[in-house]
């Protein structure tokens with residue numbers, strides 16, 4: 329399968345360090361704390377997200393919904409400032425915390441994981457403040473070990489350049505990788521693709537000449553053709 333081939337090629341090129349990613353670093357935390365950390369990592373670097381998360385952790389110890397709702401918006405915003413958009417993000421976190429205080433979301437999700445399908449659990453997660461497709465799928469894959477493939481901006485860009493999707497459509501890209509990769513490789517391939525986007529397939533100037541995916545990449549092939557001085561004819 330093409331996803332397994334991409335996995336193999338990227339694995340030959342990068343050595344993953346869990347410290348470079350927020351979600352895989354978290355262990356033994358509650359669902360609420362996990363979601364908070366993933367919300368902090370939205371639209372920012374994992375390094376900045378980790379600084380924001382660490383500030384929160386230092387201040388609160390265990391990150392519980394009641395503790396978040398007891399903070400003033402200003403204080404929360406100051407703590408998570410490194411993640412950026414700190415006021416908006418703080419408002420979302422307070423809304424999220426309120427929902428967890430009012431309803432037994434952890435129990436609801438865990439029951440749904442045991443008795444219903446992944447789709448239904450995803451719908452519950454998508455109903456939470458601050459949780460979009462990517463966050464829901466990161467939670468499903470990394471917290472609940474469910475076979476879904478989360479997609480971020482790096483993965484979207486790489487997938488379009490490779491020619492594996494025509495549109496910037498979350499569901500299409502996620503389902504492409506899910507269909508074409510063995511489930512046990514989802515997590516590692518997800519992280520390898522992000523690493524590839526950071527190191528090689530950069531947004532502005534992709535380093536196609538140094539890329540292990542060049543021979544299977546539409547964009548890279550066009551770049552190579554345009555650099556050839558003469559085209560053979562006949």
Ligand code: SF4
Nearest residue numbers: 529534536539545548
């Ligand atoms: S060949 Fe270029 S565009 Fe294609 S995946 Fe590699 S770096 Fe990205």
